[in-house]
Amino acid sequence: MPTPHQGQPRFRVIAEELRERIESGVIPPGALLPAESALTAEFRVARGTVRQAIAALRETGLVATEHGRGTYATLRQHERGLDEGSETETQQRQVAADAELAALFAVEVGAALMEQQSLTRTNGAVGTVVRTYRLLQTER
Known part of the structure; x- marks a missing residue:
């Protein structure tokens, strides 16, 4: 992962990276995001930081989370x-x-x-x- 933007909270940098992956089609609509454990390893952060990033994406409507299924990119185009x-x-x-x-x-x-x-x-x-x-x- 690129060096985080100076002064920007880590969860926002992660949310921005995931947003770019969704909007570019790397994570297509309807596809599951990587598991929290995979994201914590990739970005080398605590699970709470990953959860904050996912919550930020959920607030913007880029992802949805279903209990027992996981978090996936929404089907609507952005x-x-x-x-x-x-x-x-x-x-x-x-x-x-x-x-x-x-x-x-x-x-x-x-x-x-x-x-x-x-x-x-x-x-x-x-x-x-x-x-x-x-x-x-x-x-x-």
Whole structure:
């Protein structure tokens, strides 16, 4: 990691680095951020500092955190990350797990999953399609 900016709190430097990764597509929409333990090792900081950085990103809407799943880049495109003439639409729907998804999630075929699809068009042409799946939160 580059040398931190003089006088800027360490968590802000980490948040800025993660923001750049999200907006550049290194961490694509819907993808999980590295685990807190990986980030503490990468940036050589305490876990609390990483948590502050993630909280700052959460406040700006760049990431969301789900209990038991982790923190992931949100599916909405960010104003600075869009090319002129680009538009993104996001849809969400409940689907039944096929054999491949059931194996990945270690659930039965047909189990309910939430599918989120983000489609980006630039000047009318489809540029990217990102689909993410997650288990539905069940009430117990």
